[in-house]
Amino acid sequence: MTRPTPISGFPEWLPPQRMIEQYVIDHIRRTFELYGFAPLETRAVEPLDQLLRKGETSKEVYVLRRLQAGEGETDEDALGLHFDLTVPFARFVLENAGKLTFPFRRYQIQKVWRGERPQEGRYREFLQADIDIVDRDTLPPHYEAEIPLVIGDALGSLPIPPIRIQVNNRKVCEGFYRGLGLTDPEAALRAVDKLDKIGPEKVAALLMETAGADDQQAAACLRLAEISAPDASFADRVRALGVTHPLLDEGIDELVRVVETAAEHAPGLCVADLRIARGLDYYTGTVYETQMIGYERFGSICSGGRYDNLASAGNDRFPGVGISIGVTRLLGLLFGAGALTASRAVPTAVLVALPTEERRAECDRVAAALRGRGIATEVAPSAAKYGKQIRFAERRGIPFVWFPGAEGGGDTVKDIRSGDQVDADAATWSPPAGDLRAAVAGA
RNA sequence: GUGGCUGUAGCUCAGUGGUAGAGCGUCAGGUCGUGGCCCUGAAGGCGCCGGUUCGACUCCGGCCAGUCACCCCA
Numbered sequence A: 001m002t003r004p005t006p007i008s009g010f011p012e013w014l015p016p017q018r019m020i021e022q023y024v025i026d027h028i029r030r031t032f033e034l035y036g037f038a039p040l041e042t043r044a045v046e047p048l049d050q051l052l053r054k055g056e057t058s059k060e061v062y063v064l065r066r067l068q069a070g071e072g073e074t075d076e077d078a079l080g081l082h083f084d085l086t087v088p089f090a091r092f093v094l095e096n097a098g099k100l101t102f103p104f105r106r107y108q109i110q111k112v113w114r115g116e117r118p119q120e121g122r123y124r125e126f127l128q129a130d131i132d133i134v135d136r137d138t139l140p141p142h143y144e145a146e147i148p149l150v151i152g153d154a155l156g157s158l159p160i161p162p163i164r165i166q167v168n169n170r171k172v173c174e175g176f177y178r179g180l181g182l183t184d185p186e187a188a189l190r191a192v193d194k195l196d197k198i199g200p201e202k203v204a205a206l207l208m209e210t211a212g213a214d215d216q217q218a219a220a221c222l223r224l225a226e227i228s229a230p231d232a233s234f235a236d237r238v239r240a241l242g243v244t245h246p247l248l249d250e251g252i253d254e255l256v257r258v259v260e261t262a263a264e265h266a267p268g269l270c271v272a273d274l275r276i277a278r279g280l281d282y283y284t285g286t287v288y289e290t291q292m293i294g295y296e297r298f299g300s301i302c303s304g305g306r307y308d309n310l311a312s313a314g315n316d317r318f319p320g321v322g323i324s325i326g327v328t329r330l331l332g333l334l335f336g337a338g339a340l341t342a343s344r345a346v347p348t349a350v351l352v353a354l355p356t357e358e359r360r361a362e363c364d365r366v367a368a369a370l371r372g373r374g375i376a377t378e379v380a381p382s383a384a385k386y387g388k389q390i391r392f393a394e395r396r397g398i399p400f401v402w403f404p405g406a407e408g409g410g411d412t413v414k415d416i417r418s419g420d421q422v423d424a425d426a427a428t429w430s431p432p433a434g435d436l437r438a439a440v441a442g443a
Numbered sequence B: 001g002u003g004g005c006u007g008u009a010g011c012u013c014a015g016u017g018g019u020a021g022a023g024c025g026u027c028a029g030g031u032c033g034u035g036g037c038c039c040u041g042a043a044g045g046c047g048c049c050g051g052u053u054c055g056a057c058u059c060c061g062g063c064c065a066g067u068c069a070c071c072c073c074a
Helices: A015-034 A048-053 A086-099 A142-156 A170-180 A185-192 A195-210 A215-225 A233-239 A246-265 A327-336 A357-372 A386-396
Strands: A045-047 A079-081 A104-113 A125-134 A163-169 A270-273 A286-292 A302-313 A316-326 A340-342 A350-352 A377-379 A400-403 A412-415 A421-423 A440-442
Touching: A015 A104, A015 A125, A015 A142, A015 A327, A015 A340, A015 A440, A045 A048, A045 A086, A048 A079, A048 A086, A086 A104, A086 A125, A086 A302, A086 A316, A125 A142, A125 A327, A142 A163, A142 A246, A142 A286, A142 A302, A142 A316, A163 A170, A163 A246, A170 A185, A170 A215, A170 A246, A185 A195, A185 A215, A195 A215, A233 A246, A246 A270, A246 A286, A316 A327, A327 A340, A350 A357, A350 A386, A357 A377, A386 A400
Parallel strands: A163 A270, A350 A377, A350 A400
Antiparallel strands: A045 A079, A104 A125, A125 A316, A163 A286, A286 A302, A302 A316, A340 A440, A400 A412, A412 A421
């Protein structure tokens, strides 16, 4: 039998990496809860037509079906694995609107699936950490300013490279394009979005081809896209372009608020960047993208935006704003660069050495006493020579080895990194706080 | 999903139309019955399948995986 091989796009980490992932997840979750977001998990599947609704075209959705599909099952019954957490959440809000209180803020940390072609930082199964705030009928714009602060806190204190959140507002672009006289702002947006990749000349050509722009309009679109500022000064530069439209003013005001709020609470975190157009097509206002500094070429590790029409049924409307951290991408990139490591390969903090097999019960009692005080402990697998037992610990990164005392003697514990060995009592000894759990460190 | 590039031991890499090596790592033993250095030894491999050939790891094709671009996006 040949060795099994990986499945493309479905990453599996080894325990040290999984320990880091859990550390990161815990940290993110704590931060989300610190801001009052409530936990939620939704099922893995949604009706296929719901998943395809707003993207219409080639959303790479994985379809779920039974092997023994019945005769009566039609396409309308088909289920698909969700490809983000926002669409399922919108559905959940509509389904449970009567049981929720608004504004409702929740976080969701779950796997999502997309049938794309994998490459570094791009997977078919990956973990997202998502927050959203929805309200009934109207959603005040201050929430759009709060979202980046949460992310800044969640990611800012992890041992990862600093991040920069690029913010734009689709109303600015659409208002600008309309004020310019363009009738297909969507097409213009798509063209401008390629600026980084294909350069201004080709974008201009694309604008004229696909968005019906003339020379001057294309040039104006490019001038807008080139505007970027860490503060509200972008607004003057936009107005200086001389285009007016009510939607443009609205967008500028909203964007100013986001940038100014961020500048006060987290200087350097956010930058208004008027070329950012991306995200799913359901975004209607503010949009966010996040780069890890030094890893820009791998794309956004956290993005989202405001959506006014995603959750609506009949007269009920629940506008929302949210953002999603691509945990798997974030980690995959850093693992690939060797820029994130754990201090040990197992959770164990103490290995209890075993002098002889006859004394195993005694060693088990030591381990139980330590565990009882929250210290991760295991007992050596066999009564090998102490040198081997120490090596057992060393290879796993276990920092402490506990030596049961000889007849009449007390126990000792050794920090195998420093070699220091001291008398210890299992009822009272504790490792330094920093050694209680595996430490996660950046490069 | 389309196209390009890549695929030799756990890792980083040599190498050849006549079935293969190094360093590091792993395991065992020795020195020390409390490790790391050192010494000795061992295990372990040409991604998979097929074709060409007397013979393929080496050439060709398909598949799988990785990566890059497109697409899309975390």
